[in-house]
Amino acid sequence: MRKFLFNNIDILVLAALMGIPLLLYLTAGHKGRKLNFADRAVLAVAAPIQRLMTNAQESAATGVSTYVALQGANEKAVTCERELATTRTELNAATEAIAENRRLRGILGLADAQPGKHLVARVIGLNPATVHSALRIDRGSGEGILVGMAVLSATGVLGQVIRATDKSADVMVATDPTSRVGGLIQRSRVRCSVSGAGGGHPLRLDLVRRDEDVLAGDRVVTSGTDGVFPKGLLIGTVVEISRTNGGSYLSGTITPAVDVERTEEVVVLTSPSDISDPRIPDAKGVAP
Amino acid sequence: MRVAVLVGIALILMAMQSVLVKILGLDSARLGIGLAVVVFLGLRIGDIPGALGAFAVGYFLDVLSGYPSWLYPFLSVAIFAAVRIISDFADSESRGAYTAIVALAVLLHALLAGAFAWLTGPLNSSASVTLPAIALEAAITALAAFVLWPLFRLIEPKKGREERGALI
Numbered sequence: 084m085r086k087f088l089f090n091n092i093d094i095l096v097l098a099a100l101m102g103i104p105l106l107l108y109l110t111a112g113h114k115g116r117k118l119n120f121a122d123r124a125v126l127a128v129a130a131p132i133q134r135l136m137t138n139a140q141e142s143a144a145t146g147v148s149t150y151v152a153l154q155g156a157n158e159k160a161v162t163c164e165r166e167l168a169t170t171r172t173e174l175n176a177a178t179e180a181i182a183e184n185r186r187l188r189g190i191l192g193l194a195d196a197q198p199g200k201h202l203v204a205r206v207i208g209l210n211p212a213t214v215h216s217a218l219r220i221d222r223g224s225g226e227g228i229l230v231g232m233a234v235l236s237a238t239g240v241l242g243q244v245i246r247a248t249d250k251s252a253d254v255m256v257a258t259d260p261t262s263r264v265g266g267l268i269q270r271s272r273v274r275c276s277v278s279g280a281g282g283g284h285p286l287r288l289d290l291v292r293r294d295e296d297v298l299a300g301d302r303v304v305t306s307g308t309d310g311v312f313p314k315g316l317l318i319g320t321v322v323e324i325s326r327t328n329g330g331s332y333l334s335g336t337i338t339p340a341v342d343v344e345r346t347e348e349v350v351v352l353t354s355p356s357d358i359s360d361p362r363i364p365d366a367k368g369v370a371p
Numbered sequence: 372m373r374v375a376v377l378v379g380i381a382l383i384l385m386a387m388q389s390v391l392v393k394i395l396g397l398d399s400a401r402l403g404i405g406l407a408v409v410v411f412l413g414l415r416i417g418d419i420p421g422a423l424g425a426f427a428v429g430y431f432l433d434v435l436s437g438y439p440s441w442l443y444p445f446l447s448v449a450i451f452a453a454v455r456i457i458s459d460f461a462d463s464e465s466r467g468a469y470t471a472i473v474a475l476a477v478l479l480h481a482l483l484a485g486a487f488a489w490l491t492g493p494l495n496s497s498a499s500v501t502l503p504a505i506a507l508e509a510a511i512t513a514l515a516a517f518v519l520w521p522l523f524r525l526i527e528p529k530k531g532r533e534e535r536g537a538l539i
Contacts, residue, residue: 092419096419096423100448101449102443103446104426104429104442104444105441107441107443108442108491115439116439116440118434118439122434122439129382129385129389129435130435132386133389135388136387136390137393147435199490208386208390210389210437217437220392245437245438246437252439255437261438272407285503339422341511344393
């Protein structure tokens with residue numbers, strides 16, 4: 084027996100390294116697992132690198148734009164040319180500042196509209212795996228962020244927190260294949276379920292009976308019934324409806340309101356005081 | 372020790388790639404830098420240290436994916452084993468062969484990950500990764516692997532690969 088083990092140690096180690104994680108995945112792991120000490124250690128190493136890279140990229144972008152703006156200036160230029168170059172640089176910086184200001188106003192406006200407490204966070208990375216859609220933000224449990232909290236962008240629903248460490252948190256976006264959000268067709272007030280399809284695909288419209296009033300172009304908002312998102316936040320717009328599959332339910336696709344790849348700042352609702360907010364306006368923009 | 376250094380570099384590269392993906396605006400494709408390290412371990416490092424290194428790289432990917440599930444450690448070791456098997460038929464000293472194997476590994480990894488996610492996912496869930504996205508991921512990862520090859524060779528144990536094709 085000992086000789087057998089000694090002679091086949093390579094294959095036994097390999098089999099163990101493949102078999103144990105496969106078993107863990109197939110039994111319970113595919114539903115996700117809680118972070119252990121080793122997971123937190125890996126994230127503690129990765130988060131500062133991601134933060135550093137994000138800061139470096141932003142600094143480099145600013146440096147390049149300044150350099151490009153000053154390309155026309157030289158020592159022989161007359162004073163007015165220098166002033167013009169300086170003005171262009173300032174204009175470029177001002178344009179950038181206006182864009183940033185507009186973005187932040189959007190985020191703050193959205194944050195102020197929420198009844199409970201909230202935190203504004205910055206996106207520091209997207210997950211490296213294709214199967215699941217998640218991103219990492221620069222705020223964590225040390226600042227009150229907990230698993231399950233709703234995350235919004237200036238244009239609508241982004242997702243919810245699925246992991247939180249002291250300094251960062253992972254957000255599962257609504258397009259993830261395991262994501263489900265309680266929805267409401269804003270025009271006809273028909274309830275529905277909105278699920279993700281992953282990989283850059285649009286959202287799917289689920290659990291709506293074939294005879295319900297749903298049309299392409301309808302806006303879909305949160306229903307407030309899933310216990311995560313307050314009522315009335317924009318999820319997306321219906322782009323296609325199909326009633327040809329013969330089942331009890333129709334099928335449809337929804338273009339998400341949020342562009343995950345271009346989201347830079349988000350709002351985390353840390354204590355939504357009222358999930359079913361009655362102040363949300365209906366299709367005519369009037370509160371019921 | 373050098374395997375540990377390679378694994379450490381893999382963690383740093385994977386943390387960097389998650390930001391790069393955001394900067395480059397890649398919508399559905401990702402860089403598989405971790406797999407480039409796993410293939411290098413399969414071609415150039417011995418069975419047990421290489422398998423442990425591949426497991427560690429898969430574990431990092433699992434944690435950094437935002438949805439730890441133990442799938443990626445399994446897939447990484449499986450890819451490592453596959454590379455050990457095919458290494459008998461490939462020139463492990465060649466940068467081109469390494470790049471091609473990385474591209475194949477990314478394709479296999481993405482297909483297996485999609486298949487497992489589909490098998491264990493919620494009812495009615497569809498495959499979330501498209502073939503063009505997988506092909507793009509394979510291409511950019513192969514390019515990254517081609518660039519990183521000299522760095523990996525610097526870290527490689529001086530005596531070279533321990534046992535060629537010893538797994539089977």
